[in-house]
Amino acid sequence: MKIVVHINDAAEWQAALSEALPEATVVTSDAPAEERKNADYLAAWKAPAHLLQEQAQLKGIINLGAGVDYLLKTPGLPKEVPIVKLRDAGMGELMADYVLYGVLHFYRSMDRYALQQTNANWQPHSVVEKSQWPVGVLGLGAIGSFVASAIQQAGFPVVGWSRTPKTLTGVRCLHGDDGLDELLSQVQSVVTILPDTAATQGILNAERLSKLPQGASVINPGRGSLIDEQALLDALGNETQTGHLRGALLDVFSEEPLPSRHPLWQHPRVIVTPHMAAPTPLNDAIDQVISYLRAFESGEKLTTINPDAGY
Numbered sequence: 001m002k003i004v005v006h007i008n009d010a011a012e013w014q015a016a017l018s019e020a021l022p023e024a025t026v027v028t029s030d031a032p033a034e035e036r037k038n039a040d041y042l043a044a045w046k047a048p049a050h051l052l053q054e055q056a057q058l059k060g061i062i063n064l065g066a067g068v069d070y071l072l073k074t075p076g077l078p079k080e081v082p083i084v085k086l087r088d089a090g091m092g093e094l095m096a097d098y099v100l101y102g103v104l105h106f107y108r109s110m111d112r113y114a115l116q117q118t119n120a121n122w123q124p125h126s127v128v129e130k131s132q133w134p135v136g137v138l139g140l141g142a143i144g145s146f147v148a149s150a151i152q153q154a155g156f157p158v159v160g161w162s163r164t165p166k167t168l169t170g171v172r173c174l175h176g177d178d179g180l181d182e183l184l185s186q187v188q189s190v191v192t193i194l195p196d197t198a199a200t201q202g203i204l205n206a207e208r209l210s211k212l213p214q215g216a217s218v219i220n221p222g223r224g225s226l227i228d229e230q231a232l233l234d235a236l237g238n239e240t241q242t243g244h245l246r247g248a249l250l251d252v253f254s255e256e257p258l259p260s261r262h263p264l265w266q267h268p269r270v271i272v273t274p275h276m277a278a279p280t281p282l283n284d285a286i287d288q289v290i291s292y293l294r295a296f297e298s299g300e301k302l303t304t305i306n307p308d309a310g311y
């Protein structure tokens with residue numbers, strides 16, 4: 001079996017896959033085209049179009065990340081080749097760390113202290129009980145559920161939302177449009193971990209952002225398309241005039257890298273991070289990739305992604 005690997009640390013993936021599957025030929029995407037051709041499997045994160053277009057006999061594609069939006073938009077993606085994606089694979093914990101950092105940032109007024117420091121202003125703020133700081137998590141897939149549980153275990157009441165009904169121990173789960181409005185009206189921080197699909201694009205638009213309580217914050221480690229960025233900027237107000245929302249921690253944007261002139265870079269109450277919340281951790285993900293390859297080879301039925309649904 002031949003596997004082509006494309007990801008930032010491809011050489012490490014190549015070594016780990018070669019060790020686990022000595023019968024396989026594993027090449028990285030920067031190998032000469034001659035060595036890459038006629039692969040059976042492509043294990044890739046954000047593969048360039050040519051890597052897909054040059055393959056004639058792929059038996060499966062393993063998306064080395066959680067979201068498949070980038071892959072599904074890649075020109076030349078063969079329609080008939082089954083695609084599997086990583087499910088949690090260590091990304092849940094990384095994402096939970098990122099979100100917990102964001103929740104604590106606003107909960108413990110770190111945003112206010114950062115602004116106060118620019119004026120040498122010594123002004124402590126009171127700390128409310130965690131029970132008074134409900135957090136909303138939009139998206140209860142493998143990673144969203146992990147995050148929701150982690151935030152709940154850290155002591156915050158969590159309200160989760162998904163398109164269809166779900167249950168999660170310790171988390172109040174809502175669904176549908178009414179459920180979303182109910183969640184938004186109650187939470188101090190809203191976290192977006194939904195996939196980028198036709199149904200989720202712009203889900204946090206001006207109208208929905210206005211349903212959040214005055215002074216709420218937004219944490220988006222999911223996808224940039226989930227939030228109307230102009231509506232978010234409007235809701236945040238400007239340097240002198242605080243708007244309806246207090247601040248935002250954003251890891252993903254409608255255009256990445258975020259263009260250097262984008263107003264989100266300059267906003268004093270926005271923290272921009274460069275899509276780093278949950279990079280695929282090789283050590284946690286490798287076993288899942290190997291089991292996918294073995295299952296493909298033995299003809300086992302796999303849960304593949306649904307390109308029409310977008311996840």
Ligand code: OXD
Nearest residue numbers: 064065066067278279
């Ligand atoms: C992912 C990501 O989808 O890191 O895995 O964005």
